Amino acid sequence: MHDAVVIRSGLAQAVVNRKGAELIGWQVGANDLLWPRGSPGWNQTCPLMFPSCGWSESSLVEIKGQYYPMPVHGFISTQEFDVVFNSESEVTLEASDNEFTKTMFPFYFLFRISYKIVDSQLNIEISVTNKSFSAFLPYSIGIHPGFRWPLLSPHKDSWRLEFEKSESALVPCISSQGLIRGNQRKLSFHGRCLHLNESLFQNEALCFLNANSKRLSLVGEKATIRIDAPDARHWVVWSLPQQDFLALEPCTGHGDIEGRRIPFDEREYNVNLAPGEEQQFRVRFEFLQHED
Numbered sequence: 001m002h003d004a005v006v007i008r009s010g011l012a013q014a015v016v017n018r019k020g021a022e023l024i025g026w027q028v029g030a031n032d033l034l035w036p037r038g039s040p041g042w043n044q045t046c047p048l049m050f051p052s053c054g055w056s057e058s059s060l061v062e063i064k065g066q067y068y069p070m071p072v073h074g075f076i077s078t079q080e081f082d083v084v085f086n087s088e089s090e091v092t093l094e095a096s097d098n099e100f101t102k103t104m105f106p107f108y109f110l111f112r113i114s115y116k117i118v119d120s121q122l123n124i125e126i127s128v129t130n131k132s133f134s135a136f137l138p139y140s141i142g143i144h145p146g147f148r149w150p151l152l153s154p155h156k157d158s159w160r161l162e163f164e165k166s167e168s169a170l171v172p173c174i175s176s177q178g179l180i181r182g183n184q185r186k187l188s189f190h191g192r193c194l195h196l197n198e199s200l201f202q203n204e205a206l207c208f209l210n211a212n213s214k215r216l217s218l219v220g221e222k223a224t225i226r227i228d229a230p231d232a233r234h235w236v237v238w239s240l241p242q243q244d245f246l247a248l249e250p251c252t253g254h255g256d257i258e259g260r261r262i263p264f265d266e267r268e269y270n271v272n273l274a275p276g277e278e279q280q281f282r283v284r285f286e287f288l289q290h291e292d
Helices: none
Strands: 004-009 012-017 023-028 060-063 066-069 082-086 090-096 109-118 121-130 137-139 146-148 160-163 170-174 180-186 193-195 206-208 215-219 223-228 234-238 245-251 271-273 278-289
Touching: 004 082, 004 090, 004 109, 012 109, 023 121, 023 278, 121 137, 121 271, 170 206, 215 245, 223 245, 271 278
Parallel strands: none
Antiparallel strands: 004 012, 012 023, 060 066, 082 090, 090 109, 109 121, 121 278, 137 271, 146 245, 160 193, 160 215, 170 180, 206 234, 215 223, 223 278, 234 245
């Protein structure tokens, strides 16, 4: 754990790994809320997504007429971050472009992230700065937390997702390569709530594109995990069969559309950050335990 930083507030603590600046632990009292790193099925906990979200066709992106490799959700999770600030309840880490990142993404950037814990809340603030003096910086960004599901109860189907606002029941189908297909499937909403079960994820993730909601809550019989993401455009909800986690992913971008490769710097959902400019992406997790 020498590469991890622990922050605390009251009965809560969070653990942040220097590699990828990944949140690898979040506990409130006796409640361990995140999927443990290195577990079978999915071996991550809460990776960051940058400069791409989702899958790129053939794991390649076209930038200014050249093709570059682009891993799923980008490469930021592979980078070693420097700790630039650390107190009992807060840590700030940063990473920037280097020779390795330029083999995939020929742009200059500074990526800074702060985690601040306040009792049962965990605030995450990310800023991206365009270090170039002349070129725009195109990117998408997001965070991919996997929460234990079920939590404090043995039954997954006793849980529901509660959206801040009404959302379309039609979500795109996802190909076996992780690309967004042209056809859709229909979900069974009850007002703003979607009742959960494993069968929802038999055909890949649920992608709520251009969502109305900036808040999404995972609600069970005994507890709620609430995520506020005021800068997100989309929500992705994902799990794997017979795995006890649910990923709730606020993000600004999404995977490629099947059969329609668009140059990376022409993706309409990308942020295009002007030279010298900085932009934030903010997320807050909150744990609420229900009274008996």
